[in-house]
Amino acid sequence: AQSVTQLGSHVSVSEGALVLLRCNYSSSVPPYLFWYVQYPNQGLQLLLKYTSAATLVKGINGFEAEFKKSETSFHLTKPSAHMSDAAEYFCAVSPSAAGNKLTFGGGTRVLVKP
Amino acid sequence: SQTIHQWPATLVQPVGSPLSLECTVEGTSNPNLYWYRQAAGRGLQLLFYSVGIGQISSEVPQNLSASRPQDRQFILSSKKLLLSDSGFYLCAWRSWGTYNEQFFGPGTRLTVL
Numbered sequence: 542a543q544s545v546t547q548l549g550s551h552v553s554v555s556e557g558a559l560v561l562l563r564c565n566y567s568s569s570v571p572p573y574l575f576w577y578v579q580y581p582n583q584g585l586q587l588l589l590k591y592t593s594a595a596t597l598v599k600g601i602n603g604f605e606a607e608f609k610k611s612e613t614s615f616h617l618t619k620p621s622a623h624m625s626d627a628a629e630y631f632c633a634v635s636p637s638a639a640g641n642k643l644t645f646g647g648g649t650r651v652l653v654k655p
Numbered sequence: 656s657q658t659i660h661q662w663p664a665t666l667v668q669p670v671g672s673p674l675s676l677e678c679t680v681e682g683t684s685n686p687n688l689y690w691y692r693q694a695a696g697r698g699l700q701l702l703f704y705s706v707g708i709g710q711i712s713s714e715v716p717q718n719l720s721a722s723r724p725q726d727r728q729f730i731l732s733s734k735k736l737l738l739s740d741s742g743f744y745l746c747a748w749r750s751w752g753t754y755n756e757q758f759f760g761p762g763t764r765l766t767v768l
Contacts, residue, residue, distance in 0.1 A: 573754045584745055584759035585699075592754045631699065635755040641687060641706060643757055645699045 543568040543634045547646035555654050560604075560619040562649050564632035567613060574615040575633040575643065576606055585631060591615060602626070627653045657682035661746050661760040668767055674719075674733040676763050678746030681727065686748040688729040689757060690721055694742040705729060741767045 548563040566572060573592055577585040589600025596608045602625075606617045615632060632646040658681045668674060680686055690702040701714045703721035711721050718737060722730045729746060743764050747757040 575756055577759075582743075582762070582764065584761050585747075587756055587758065590754055590756050637755070641704060641712075641755075642701060643755065647698045 545646035
């Protein structure tokens with residue numbers, strides 16, 4: 542069985558500062574990994590996905606994530622935070638492309654200070 | 656392009672009343688469909704998923720049920736709502752031949768009083 546751990550349920554960053562959201566996974570097979578963003582009272586939107594092609598994955602809104610197998614991590618970063626980045630972020634793992642379910646982390650809420 | 660709709664957007668219901676939430680997907684065929692719930696401070700909980708018409712898998716035993724009467728329609732129901740059913744309900748879909756990424760609808764905010 543796979544699991545996902547997001548370190549820090551809340552993160553506060555200043556506008557213009559680096560955003561770093563941590564995600565560690567456990568999986569018995571090479572996983573597929575995803576980051577989603579959720580704005581208040583909205584559904585989840587896919588930010589980016591890792592599918593074993595490139596370890597550094599670029600997504601929308603200037604976000605990127607790096608897959609590190611040795612550390613079982615898939616941390617999400619953005620060099621410069623914008624006020625519009627205030628949202629909740631979810632990391633998710635799937636054991637295979639044919640799997641029917643995603644396992645989600647508990648989420649990290651990002652607050653951006655002016 | 657594909658779109659997913661949920662309605663109603665918000666709902667306030669008394670305890671013991673019935674529930675019906677609807678989700679429809681456009682622009683794809685034979686998708687997997689999912690119902691999730693977000694309760695305050697409890698993350699994203701998978702309730703049901705369906706791989707085809709009439710095929711429902713339940714993830715969490717509860718007083719909710721799901722049905723899939725048509726290929727792109729997924730319904731979440733309850734005969735008698737509990738206070739604990741309050742939350743934000745999200746429908747999602749995925750298509751075959753992808754890496755299992757799911758695409759989410761706008762959600763329904765349910766408040767049970």
